Structure formats: C-alpha cells, structure tokens
Amino acid sequence: MHRIVVLALDGVYPFELAIPQRVFGSAGGRYEVVTCGVDGGPVRTTSDFALAVSHGPEALETADTVVIPPSAVTEAADIAPALARIRPGTRLVSICTGSFVLASSGLLDDRPATTHWIEADSFRRRFPRVRLDPNVLFVDDGDVLTSAGAASGLDVCLHIVREDHGSEVANQVARACVVPAWRDGGQAQYIERPVPEPSAESTAPARTWALAHLHLPLTLAELAERARMSGRTFARRFQREVGMSPGRWLIQQRVERARHLLESSDLSVDHIAREVGFATAASLRQHLHATLGVSPLAYRRTFRATASSSASTSAPSRASAPSRASASSGAR
Template sequence: MPHRVAVLALDGVKPFDLGIPGQVLEQAADASGRPLYSVSICSLGGRPVRTNQGFIVSPEHDERLLAEADTVVIATQDPRRDMLGRGPLSPDLVAALASIPATTRVVSLCSSAFVLAAAGMLDGLSATTHWALCAEFAQRFPLVDVNPGVLFVDNGRVLTASGAAAGIDLCLHLVRRDFGVDAANAAARRCVVAPWREGGQAQFIEHPVPVHGDSSTSSTRQWAVERLAEPLRLADLARHAHMSVRTFTRKFRAEVGQSPQQWITRQRVDRARRLLETTDLTINEIATAVGFADPVQLRTHLRAAIGLSPHAYRRAYSVTRWSDGETAVPGAKTS
C-alpha cells in the first residue's frame, strides 16, 4: 500500500502550503508508475475551513484520519491568527493531536510549528519555523531549540519546515528518506523544482547591516563538493574564500545555517547514500571516496543522519535492475 499521509487543515490555513504535500508526494512513483504516497486532507470535525485568502475549503475527512496515517502534516496557518500557541489550544485540537500514534511521523510546515510546540511535541528537540517568527517562537517555547537558519529540521519522528517553499524541500526530503535519492529526484523533476536547495533560510533573513562586496561562500562550497575525498580542513576552505578562518566561519553559518564542518559532513553522508544506492563499491571504498577516515566514521555519521547502518541502507535502497534493463525506484516493490 502507498504510504498514507494525512494533512490537517486548521482555520487560517494558507492554500499554497496546504497543497504542497499532495503536489510533491503524489509525484513519487515506483518503476511501474504506481504512487508511493496517498495524501488526504482533513479538518477538525470534518468542518469547512476558512483560508487566509478569503475562501473556504471543505475537506473530505475529519480528524479520525490522523490515527490511521503513516505521516501527519500540520499545514501552515496565517501567523496573524490567534492560534499559533499564543493561547491554549482548543480541546478538539488537543484531542486530535493526542490521537496520533506514537509511531506516526509528524510534520509541521512553517508557522504550524507553534501548534506542535504548544502541544509539547517539540520539547527537548530542535525545530524551525519562518525566520520572522523564530524570536517569538523561542520566547514562548524555551524548551525547544529553535534554529532560524535552516530550511527544515529532521528529528526522526518529528520534522519542522521553515517558511513557504521550504515545505517543498521537506516533502522531497521525506521522499528521499523513505524511497531514496532517485525517487526524490524524479518527483522534483515532475514538480519542476530543484531536488536539493543549497543553503538554509539564513540566506533570506533581512540582515540589519548590509553586506558589501563579494562575500558569498558559494564558490568555496562548490569547490569543496568537488573535493569531498580530500581532508578539507577549515583553514583550506577559508584560504580558498580569501578570508580569515573567523570571518569565513561567521559568513558560512550566516549563509548556510550550519558550521562548515557540519555542512561538509552532510555532503559526505549524502554522497555516500548516493554511492550506496547506485554502485557496488564496498563500504570501505565508499568511506574513502567521500572523505571519511574509515568505515566506522561513515557508519557513525550515516546512523546519526538517518538511523541506518551502511549495510542496512544499501539493502533498503539499492537500485535494482529489472530483467529488461530498466532501473527500479529504490525501495519500490517489484512484482
């Protein structure tokens, strides 16, 4: 069966964001063209929901759908609404969230992170929301480690996306995580979007101090991606960018939302996943090819990122060849 996704629409929902899960996830298909996800929209009590654009949507399902889903998505609300954790959540919303099984993945888009935080579902976790709301979010929910510089945060069971189009990035990440890189890339092509956007939402934050001259670290990031097998010391990156280590580190974090070391590790893990999916290289060879000192480092970082060892990831997502030579989508059933 397809992976079941339930999207909860609340009053003040943004129509664009409400449509993102269905638009992106339903583009993911296996080698025979069968959909990998089914996406349905629900509301509290199955009641019509007024959007922030002045029209009403009438979902076909009520909140009972949340208990049956594999993934629950809370769609973005207009931040001007009184919900967003600025007061107690309504009893019916509290009950609906409580009905979500502990094994079900939960996703918030943009401002709906306030709903999850108000319900206590983000306590002790890292999370993000639209950068313009992060200061208020951090003040209201001190138990949550808010990160204003990234497009999305994946805590395993609970994921949060920043503003607007970051919901697309997060949905593609879900496809990548569930069914592999090839499936996500194919879905991105059908949606006519980039399968992976460089940088985080830090690049969109309105900085009070203007930046003069060519201060971007983008060329150095590209340079590093082409040399992942090399040591890539921080001093080497700063030297390539013609900056001091301190200046480079500050500018890099401002643009990407991560430290250079964290970003390089992510690139190496992503490259390793691609090689595990598409090649027959040994784990040792892959570790060397992506710049990890040994297979233990690869195993440690891959497990930290997605919870799987290299061998388990390869078993789950390796691209298989059909008898007629066609490539099957990683993770898809063949029959």
C-alpha cells in the same frame, strides 16, 4: 499504501497546504494524500477564497502521517477533539508555524524542533521546554518532524520521501516538482541581517567548487584561497551565509554523497570513502553512524532493498537514529 492526512485549519496558507499533495503525490503512487478539516465544512484561507474540504476529522484516524500546515490556529486546545483522533505512533509533521499547534499540545516538550525564524522569539517565550533551533530548514526527531517557513515544507516532505524510499525516488520527485532535492544552507541565509559592505564577496563559488572536488582533502585555507579571502574572513562569511562552519558543511556534503552512492551503486565502502573525501572507510563509518545511527552496510541493505521493491505498499521502518536537523544541501 502509506496514508498522509493534511489537516487544513481555519486561516490556512494555501501554498503550504498544497505542498504535501504536490510532493507525495509525485512519488509514483507510493502515498495516498487526503486533506481534512476539523468539522467537514469550508475552510478559510489567508487568501480571498475558501476551500471545500471533502473529509472531516475522522480521516485523522486512518493516517500513517499527519501534516499540519501553518494557519491562524496556533493552540492545540482549539482543535483538541480533532487531534485526539490521531492514533498513537502516527508520524507528525508541521510546516512553518504549524509547529505552534504541536508545541501547545506538549508533543514537542524536551524535543528538538524548528519554526519560521520570524516567530522564533515568540515560540521560545511560549514553549521554553522545546529545544528550538531557528537556523535549520527542518528537524527530524523520528516520529515528529518540524520545518521552517513556507518553502521549507518542500524540504521536509522530500526528506520524508528520501527516508522512506531512498534518494533516487526523492530525486525523481524533486525533478517532477522542479525544485532542488536538497537546499544549500539553513534558515540562517534568510534571516534579516545588516547589509554587508558593498565589496563583500560570497563563499558560494568556493562551495560549488568544493562539491565538485569532495574527493580531495579540502582545507579551510584552500577554500579561502578559492574565494580570495583570508581564512578568518572566509570562515566568518561562510558561517553567516550557510549557518555552519566550513568543516561541518564539508562533512555533511560527504555524508550525503556517500548515502547516494550506497543507495545507487555497488561500490565498496572503501571505494565510496575515497570517492567522497573521507580518508578511510573507518572515517566514513564514524560519520555516517554519527549522522544516521547506522553503519554503511546497514544503510545500503535498507535502502537498496527499498529501491528495488516495487511492491512496497507502505513506508519501510526507518533506522533508529539520533535527531537530525538539516541546515545544508547534499550533492545528490
């Protein structure tokens, strides 16, 4: 069984600390989740209570994945003996400002990462070698994943379940937790900005309509017309609300819909390409490879096999792929 160890540091935020147990614990026995501290003693929280943690830092030696929630600790030097127990090759995950611990240990140097947008400027000043993207909900760089503030811990944990066991299992976990399997938009939608004019309309209805009509050759002009805006106004407002252009957002939705169909149906690649709005199977192959680094058939073989194997005791090998940053939802 894939073992996930959550490292509870002094001054930990209780909500984020509980996310891994809630998400991975809802995955039908596919993961074992334990919580440890750096010395085996009680752990202070940001609330008016402390936690009695049953495991000490030796639990880190047994981890397949280590999750670091946000806390008052932001320097790896403060917990270096504990971190030294983590085996090479262990998957590392930070939630919110847990990324500061990873960055201060040098694990994020020259890698893409994210953190809570409020702390983005401070993070950049302290860790200039990290390729920070404060506009996304999480960044998957293979063996190291970082996520944004608070509830984005749900997003990255669900993403891990999806990568390990496919979207059907991830969707079941999301339903059990009563949260969206994917969220629409990145951190950009939560960053404080000047309040727009009172008459401003949202692009959300146009996005909802687009998700129901992905098979159509949607254009910016058509979406703008749905929102009753000019093309320029729609594109500007869309970027502000979602954190990316309409064209990029449409491609992401189509890729995510294609992933779902590849995992859950026997439809041909040509049929799936038409169903999700790519003009040809070649176009689907191009976009899937650009996003995940694999072909549609290779992706299907990996995740259909994963979904059908009830005897799996650990996370399957993940296809080699370029770094991925999630800034939008998928229609899954």
